[in-house]
Amino acid sequence: MEHVQEILDVTLLNLRLYDIALAIAIFFFFLFLRAVFTKTILAALKSFTAKTKTSLDEKLVDAIEAPLRFVFVLLGVYFAKQSLKLEALDSFLDNLIGSLGTFVLFWMLYRLITEFSTLFSAFSTRFGQKLSSDIENFIIKTLRVIVIAFGLMSILQIWGVNVSAFLASLGLGGLAIALAARETVANLFGSLVLFTDRPFRVGDWVQTSEVEGVVEDIGIRSTKIRTFAQALITVPNATIANAAITNWTRMGKRRIRMSLGLTYSTSTAQMEAILEEIRVYLKNNEAIHQDTIMIYFDEFGASSLNIFCYFFTKTTVWAQYLQVREQVNLELMRIVERNNASFAFPTQTLHLDSIPPELITTHKG
Numbered sequence: 001m002e003h004v005q006e007i008l009d010v011t012l013l014n015l016r017l018y019d020i021a022l023a024i025a026i027f028f029f030f031l032f033l034r035a036v037f038t039k040t041i042l043a044a045l046k047s048f049t050a051k052t053k054t055s056l057d058e059k060l061v062d063a064i065e066a067p068l069r070f071v072f073v074l075l076g077v078y079f080a081k082q083s084l085k086l087e088a089l090d091s092f093l094d095n096l097i098g099s100l101g102t103f104v105l106f107w108m109l110y111r112l113i114t115e116f117s118t119l120f121s122a123f124s125t126r127f128g129q130k131l132s133s134d135i136e137n138f139i140i141k142t143l144r145v146i147v148i149a150f151g152l153m154s155i156l157q158i159w160g161v162n163v164s165a166f167l168a169s170l171g172l173g174g175l176a177i178a179l180a181a182r183e184t185v186a187n188l189f190g191s192l193v194l195f196t197d198r199p200f201r202v203g204d205w206v207q208t209s210e211v212e213g214v215v216e217d218i219g220i221r222s223t224k225i226r227t228f229a230q231a232l233i234t235v236p237n238a239t240i241a242n243a244a245i246t247n248w249t250r251m252g253k254r255r256i257r258m259s260l261g262l263t264y265s266t267s268t269a270q271m272e273a274i275l276e277e278i279r280v281y282l283k284n285n286e287a288i289h290q291d292t293i294m295i296y297f298d299e300f301g302a303s304s305l306n307i308f309c310y311f312f313t314k315t316t317v318w319a320q321y322l323q324v325r326e327q328v329n330l331e332l333m334r335i336v337e338r339n340n341a342s343f344a345f346p347t348q349t350l351h352l353d354s355i356p357p358e359l360i361t362t363h364k365g
Contacts, residue, residue, distance in 0.1 A: 023080035030076030034069055042068075059115040067108040074100050098158045106151030113143045183238070187221045190237030194218060204249040205318070211235060253289040253312035254321050260332065261304030261344040270339045271297055271305065277335045282311055287324045289314050304344030 042065060049057040074097065081093050117140055153163050200206045204215050206225065213227035223240050225233045262271070278295045282288050289312040298308040309332075313324045336343065 019084050023083045026083055027076040027080045030072045030079070034072035037072065038069060056116070060112075063111040063115040064108055067104045067111065070104055070107075074104065095159055099155045102151065102154045102158065106147055106154070109147050110144060113140060113147065183236070186238035187236050190239070190241035191218075191220050193241040194223070194237055199245045200247050200249075204247055207246040207248065208235075208240065208243040210239075210243070248316065248318075251316040253291075253314060254316045255312050256309070256325055256328065258309045260307040260309060260336075261301060262307065262336065263342050263344040264303075264305060266305055266341045270341050273339050274335055274341060275307065277339070278307075278309070278332065281331055281335065282328075285328070287313055287315065287327070301344075303346050 042061070045061050046058070049061055052058075077100075078097050081090075081097070086093065157163050200215050200218075202215050202218060206212070206215055211225050211227065211233050213225040213233065215223065216226050216232070217224040220237075222234045222236050225235060227233060262274070266274075275295055275297060279293065282293050282295070283290065292310070292312055294308065294310040296308045297305065299306045313321050315321055315324065
């Protein structure tokens with residue numbers, strides 16, 4: 001025993017072999033505790049969460065598993081350090097262990113963001129399949145950057161770095177960057193407005209004061225619109241988010257408004273028959289929306305008897321709407337022709353009671 005005691009009292013780098021052996025034993029003891037924790041508590045948690053109906057608890061366990069296993073290593077290092085009594089390195093090791101502890105905390109938050117990305121996916125799919133991946137990646141990357149930034153600031157604070165002064169210095173540089181990138185920031189907030197308000201989707205026919213066409217793509221920075229002349233226009237999201245947008249695709253019906261002018265030679269019986277036939281035709285037309293059909297003889301015009309026509313088509317597609325309107329116009333012409341009436345055109349009648357003799361010119365042949 002005396003020989004063993006002499007060996008344990010031997011110093012290495014001013015540390016007794018006894019203290020070194022004790023520190024190593026403490027460290028491996030915590031590794032043993034980590035193995036026990038993994039095979040018992042974590043295994044039981046995984047078995048329990050596998051039986052539940054939701055997958056969120058499984059994702060939670062997966063997110064915290066690796067950081068919790070690392071905590072045992074960190075505890076082993078801490079208590080091993082305490083047994084060594086390294087006074088010269090005590091402050092440095094405390095800062096190092098504190099930094100590792102902070103790292104574990106933010107590492108856990110980072111993994112939680114990754115594991116629960118399906119929640120962001122469920123939220124982003126509300127904006128359509130094409131926007132889903134863009135919004136999901138934007139949210140996840142933003143949260144990751146925030147976690148990393150706060151983690152670094154917390155670690156710097158442990159090492160005595162004045163984070164407030166550091167942030168103030170960054171603020172001056174950030175102000176310059178913000179001024180230079182204000183258009184990009186405006187487009188970013190514009191995209192958030194489009195994602196939340198959803199004034200249109202990919203494939204919608206939209207019109208603003210500057211552009212009209214079909215939406216082909218909605219990105220984080222800009223929206224691409226294909227005009228009817230097949231030109232592709234890229235509109236910054238900041239511009240389109242602040243514009244008055246008419247979404248023709250979301251119309252439930254499309255209006256037809258016209259005035260039919262018949263000649264003044266049209267009799268009362270002819271007018272009544274024409275009005276009745278037009279009403280019956282529109283009520284029996286499957287392409288016409290039946291909620292609003294207004295056909296009335298509304299005024300005596302300057303050169304015509306005017307019939308006011310106001311109704312809607314069921315289709316909102318431009319080409320189909322034009323086809324329906326053409327069919328209606330042709331049938332209106334047939335109705336007028338069947339009733340021996342005719343359409344009027346602007347005319348003026350000049351009545352002369354007498355013509356002064358000096359205005360009469362005699363031509364001699």
